[in-house]
Amino acid sequence: MDSPHPTPQAPATTPHVLRSPRRTARAVALFWLAVFMGTAAANVLVGWMRAARDHEAFDWFSTSVDEASSGGVSLLLLAVLIRLAWRWPLHADTWRRRLPVYVLGGVAWWLLHVTGMVALRQAAHAVVGSTYQYGPWPTQWLYELFKDVQTYAILVCAVHAVAWFGRRRQGEAALLAAPDDAPPVEPVDRPAHFLVRTLGKEFLVATADIEYAQAASNYVNLRVRGRDYPLRTTMAALEQRLDPQLFLRSHRSWLVNRACLRSIEATEGGEALLHMADGGRVPCSRRQLPVLRQALGA
Numbered sequence: 001m002d003s004p005h006p007t008p009q010a011p012a013t014t015p016h017v018l019r020s021p022r023r024t025a026r027a028v029a030l031f032w033l034a035v036f037m038g039t040a041a042a043n044v045l046v047g048w049m050r051a052a053r054d055h056e057a058f059d060w061f062s063t064s065v066d067e068a069s070s071g072g073v074s075l076l077l078l079a080v081l082i083r084l085a086w087r088w089p090l091h092a093d094t095w096r097r098r099l100p101v102y103v104l105g106g107v108a109w110w111l112l113h114v115t116g117m118v119a120l121r122q123a124a125h126a127v128v129g130s131t132y133q134y135g136p137w138p139t140q141w142l143y144e145l146f147k148d149v150q151t152y153a154i155l156v157c158a159v160h161a162v163a164w165f166g167r168r169r170q171g172e173a174a175l176l177a178a179p180d181d182a183p184p185v186e187p188v189d190r191p192a193h194f195l196v197r198t199l200g201k202e203f204l205v206a207t208a209d210i211e212y213a214q215a216a217s218n219y220v221n222l223r224v225r226g227r228d229y230p231l232r233t234t235m236a237a238l239e240q241r242l243d244p245q246l247f248l249r250s251h252r253s254w255l256v257n258r259a260c261l262r263s264i265e266a267t268e269g270g271e272a273l274l275h276m277a278d279g280g281r282v283p284c285s286r287r288q289l290p291v292l293r294q295a296l297g298a
């Protein structure tokens with residue numbers, strides 16, 4: 001097995017888990033903005049070229065409004081879709097149960113997309129003193145249904161594919177399981193290592209090297225030497241597998257390694273920030289603060 005050698009990081013002035021997701025979210029937002037608005041601009045250009053080829057008049061305003069309204073509403077709906085897909089992802093053990101919900105999501109996408117873009121088009125035309133008619137029901141609506149369901153399905157696949165590749169690139173952790181035909185090499189109820197898979201490679205991460213853990217939907221991110229490894233489990237289940245003498249609950253979404261805790265900074269409202277050895281700061285709730293201090297004192 002290979003051994004990871006992450007590049008050392010300088011201490012940060014804000015928690016690692018707060019900085020990285022924000023930068024990632026901005027990059028993702030800019031990417032999808034470029035995709036949708038670039039597609040809208042390309043569709044306007046194609047319409048103009050088609051009209052020029054056929055020697056027909058071309059309405060720049062109406063075409064631009066149509067494409068921009070459709071792309072803009074799709075962007076807003078995509079933000080919701082990404083959030084919901086992150087909260088309820090499709091996995092091998094969950095896709096059958098969640099697939100009907102995603103199908104209903106396609107219908108909701110269609111209705112919200114058509115309603116939103118029609119409202120924007122009517123508002124844009126009202127500004128210039130003209131009127132906008134979307135088309136007859138049910139012909140126009142059903143026509144848009146097939147387009148929207150196709151777009152929705154492609155986006156669902158894209159969102160999950162990006163999330164899957166991101167986990168593989170980052171490295172996804174897994175608990176060591178007992179072998180079928182031999183005794184386990186270490187206690188399974190208190191594992192001394194986690195197995196991490198990243199882009200076809202596998203290596204072991206010592207449990208004692210986990211600096212802190214943060215719950216993130218169906219995953220728990222394990223922080224190890226400046227890197228986060230997602231583990232598909234719940235915080236409650238992970239806490240049961242870790243040594244309670246070493247790992248302490250500071251928040252309903254956080255566990256910290258007491259060996260990596262450097263100081264406690266009290267904040268307003270009886271809460272606190274835990275300063276960790278890697279420079280990260282972990283929240284500590286008002287309820288858990290006295291429990292944490294008692295455990296540290298003991």
